Amino acid sequence: MMASTHHNIRQAIIAALPNDTSLHGKEPDKRSVYIPPSHIKALRLECSLVIGARGVGKTFWNAALNSPEIRAILGQSVPDLSRVEVKTGFGERPDLDAYPDADVFDSLLSKGIEAYDVWRAVLGRWAAHIIEEHIPSKTWEISAAWVKNDPESFGRLLQRANDFFSGQNKHGLIVFDALDRSSTAWQTMDTIVRDLFRVVLSLKRYPSLHGKIFLREDQFDDRQIANFPDASKLRATRVELTWALHDLHGLLWHLFCNGEEPHGEILRNIYKKVIGNPPDYNAEVWLLKDTVKRDEQLQRPLFAIIAGNWMGRDRRRGVPYLWSVGHLADGKGRTSPRSFLAAIRAAAENAEERFPSHQVPLHYESIKYGVQKASGIRVSEMAEDYSWVETLMEPLKGLTVPCTFDIIEEQWKSSFGSDPQKSTFDRLPPEHYEAGWNGIRKDFEKLGIFELMKDERVNMPDLYRVGFGLGRRGGVKPVVR
Structure with a gap:
């Protein structure tokens, strides 16, 4: 390839990959929505518990589920999602009308109010909103007291909300995310999460009402949060969000192909050259063929076009397709998409500056630099959590x-x-x-x-x-x- 072509490819990579993959409560762009085959189960309504490390997509899927436009896209892979209305029951963004924040939670618990009743109050406000009824909601203390002292009215409220969705052939889904922000003490947070488990499990009695909890792995593994009757029914729905090697490269090429023009076209031409056909185009989104999502033997030559065959002068240094993912893995062998995308973007920026005339767009030293950059980002993220x-x-x-x-x-x-x-x-x-x-x-x-x-x-x-x-x-x- 000519140096000018390499320049164009690097610019296309930089433009296609986000500088910051954290949503911070914003709705994701529909062109960025990529569903690894292993994540489909986590999005189904019957899955109530989704576990994942930092940067694997918990908050992304929460935000995606809250977008009607993106739910319509997800509904092509998970049919139930095309007939669901979603509400956040706890999340990164404050919404005191919908759920209490950490300070309010702490205040309620200090007054002897059980987290179980607080979460039931969250369900009560959600159900009342669905059927346009009113419950006592001046404060969360008042709402929690109402569900505790008038369980029959609370139960009938949920029944009416269930009947409302059932009559429309729809489902209601309430989603809980960012629960590490619910408290600054492990014992308190364990109580909050355990009682949330109990409340979400209670929704199983209502066929058209569903709950989904996105939980950090350290909030679940080895914690005493599922030691209540029938907890096994909730654990049985557990799905762990992971990204295999082919999932990460599939995401990369999905973002490449959906880059803003003319950058997207440049990268789609590489895809077409290797695969033989361009990606499919549907609802303003370019979609990879299923075989490209899963088949490493198809993905390897794609990545080799932009990164070469070796991480040095010969095979002894490794293969970029494998090296770029393997050197971003944690101690459990897991690589997050956030780290991988940050590394490839940084590699393109570095190669543009240091190796503009190299025989492939991404020099192997630039890929090493990308790992450095992604490592620094990961460390900063770890400090946040x-x-x-x-x-x-x-x-x-x-x-x-x-x-x-x-x-x-x-x-x-x-x-x-x-x-x-x-x-x-x-x-x-x-x-x-x-x-x-x-x-x-x-x-x-x-x-x-x-x-x-x-x-x-x-x-x-x-x-x-x-x-x-x-x-x-x-x-x-x-x-x-």
Whole structure:
């Protein structure tokens, strides 16, 4: 390809990939909606519990479900969604008429009001809105008292809401997301989530009313939140949001093909050259063929057009198609779409500046730079969710991994004392900080930041090692922060 063609491809990649994939409560663009085959089950109405790590799509799917236009698109893969009305029961954006925020929740619980009654009050306000009735709703305390003291009226309200949807051959869905924002204490949050489970399970009695909970994995795994009668019925609907290698590359090419013109056309021409036909066009969205979504043997030559065959001068350095995903995986081997897209966009920007005349649009050194950039972004995101992680990683900067845990513990003790104190941490502290530094090590492993090797040494995946400024012989260089 000519250098000018490479320039155009890089510009097309930069234009097609978002600079910030976080929605922050906004409605997603319908052209950005890509459904990995494994996510279809999570979107079905019978699925009440969706578990996922940071950046895998929990908030994206919540926002997508709340958009009538996008539900119509999703309805092609999940037919029930074309006949559903959706309401948010808890989320990132404040909506005090629909649900209490963390401060209100804390105030209610401090007054002895059970989270179970608060969540039932959320259902009550939702049902009243559906059928245009009024319930006591001046404050959340008043609404919670009403559902507790007048259970028959509350039950009849839900019945009428169910009958309303049933009569229209529709369904009502209430969605709960960002529950880590419901409290700054683990025990309190466990109570809030456990009681939400009970309330969502109670909706199973109403065929046309449904609840869906998007939950962070650390809020579910090993937590005592499903220890109530019939909890197994809710757990049985659980779906974990994951992204396989082919899912990530499928998403990448979906975004490429749906880029603004003329950029989208440039990238669709590459697709057509490799696949033989252009993607399908339906409702102003370009759609990949199902085989391209699933078949790595079709995706590899697509990525090779823009990134080449090797991560160096020969095969010993790895294949870009695999390398770009593998070096963004956490300690559990999972790569998020947010990290992958950020890395490819950064690689295009870097190659445009440093390697404009390289034989393929994305130089392998630029892909390495993209991993650095994505690692830095991931570290910042981790600090948003777990501020204690950044606090505890700061003294480890400059260490080389793998290393024994004794070396890490020595750095922590030097900075924070012989035992971790809750006062060291903001918001939710490490879950097992009361078990000492070894307990915190387990929290790091649970998050996929630390990997425990067979010889008991601690390793770190590049996704976190690079961004937190640790070294490894022969690895991607750490970010200078």
